[in-house]
Amino acid sequence: MDKVIVAKDLSLAYSSSDTIINKVNFSIDSGNFVFITGASGSGKSTLLKSLYGALKPKNGSLIVGGVEIRGVSRSRLNFLRRHIGIVFQDYKLVKEWTIDKNIMLPLLINGYVKSVANNQVDKLLKHVRLNHQSGKFPLELSGGEQQRVAMARALAHNPVLILADEPTGNLDEYSSQLIWNLLEGANTQLNTTVIVVTHNIPKTLNVDYKHFHIEYGSIHEVC
Ligand SMILES: Nc1ncnc2c1ncn2[C@@H]1O[C@H](COP(=O)(O)OP(=O)(O)OP(=O)(O)O)[C@@H](O)[C@H]1O
Numbered sequence: 605m606d607k608v609i610v611a612k613d614l615s616l617a618y619s620s621s622d623t624i625i626n627k628v629n630f631s632i633d634s635g636n637f638v639f640i641t642g643a644s645g646s647g648k649s650t651l652l653k654s655l656y657g658a659l660k661p662k663n664g665s666l667i668v669g670g671v672e673i674r675g676v677s678r679s680r681l682n683f684l685r686r687h688i689g690i691v692f693q694d695y696k697l698v699k700e701w702t703i704d705k706n707i708m709l710p711l712l713i714n715g716y717v718k719s720v721a722n723n724q725v726d727k728l729l730k731h732v733r734l735n736h737q738s739g740k741f742p743l744e745l746s747g748g749e750q751q752r753v754a755m756a757r758a759l760a761h762n763p764v765l766i767l768a769d770e771p772t773g774n775l776d777e778y779s780s781q782l783i784w785n786l787l788e789g790a791n792t793q794l795n796t797t798v799i800v801v802t803h804n805i806p807k808t809l810n811v812d813y814k815h816f817h818i819e820y821g822s823i824h825e826v827c
Pocket residue numbers: 618624642643644645646647648649650651
């Protein structure tokens with residue numbers, strides 16, 4: 605099976621004095637569904653940031669989608685990110701844009717012509733059960749609805765990898781379940797590799813998943 609991510613002796617830090625992740629080794633196969641847990645401040649978001657190149661390794665090697673993140677050029681990183689969908693706990697939608705335009709952005713970046721992108725946005729809004737909210741702005745939606753827009757944006761360009769940082773952290777049970785269903789669907793139907801940072805692994809998920817736990821700068825596989 606292809607490896608989507610390979611970390612060798614990977615260390616991550618924000619400054620030269622304190623290392624958050626220290627010489628870890630792990631790999632993730634294409635099509636895996638992976639949970640990353642750990643105490644608050646253990647480095648879960650830091651690890652995720654490194655996977656989309658927002659934080660470069662301090663030492664060691666981190667290969668994502670065949671691209672070595674350490675020393676990667678801006679253009680190569682932009683190319684890699686076209687194959688990644690990212691979901692944040694605080695949604696990170698552009699509030700001045702309609703939800704349709706937010707979802708359309710990755711499609712236009714990936715070279716879709718406007719008419720095809722428009723159709724795709726309609727399909728995605730239906731997929732996340734928000735077609736009735738088309739044309740609205742993010743702040744006119746509830747938190748759960750905004751996160752579903754963020755999910756639609758992450759799924760829009762059929763990414764090979766979805767990275768989600770506490771995607772249900774602020775949501776009620778109904779919205780959380782919808783988000784888990786969407787992530788599960790991407791994984792089982794499209795074979796998208798999914799990596800989720802969370803404090804709580806849902807009990808209702810119908811996928812075989814891997815579970816990595818971060819503690820004291822190390823990562824170990826729980827199952
Ligand atoms: N931009 C930054 N600059 C400097 N230090 C940072 C930065 N972001 C995070 N840190 C530090 O890195 C450590 C790990 O933070 P991180 O956000 O990765 O933890 P986490 O496991 O995701 O925590 P939580 O579950 O609370 O979100 C913390 O000590 C934090 O203060």
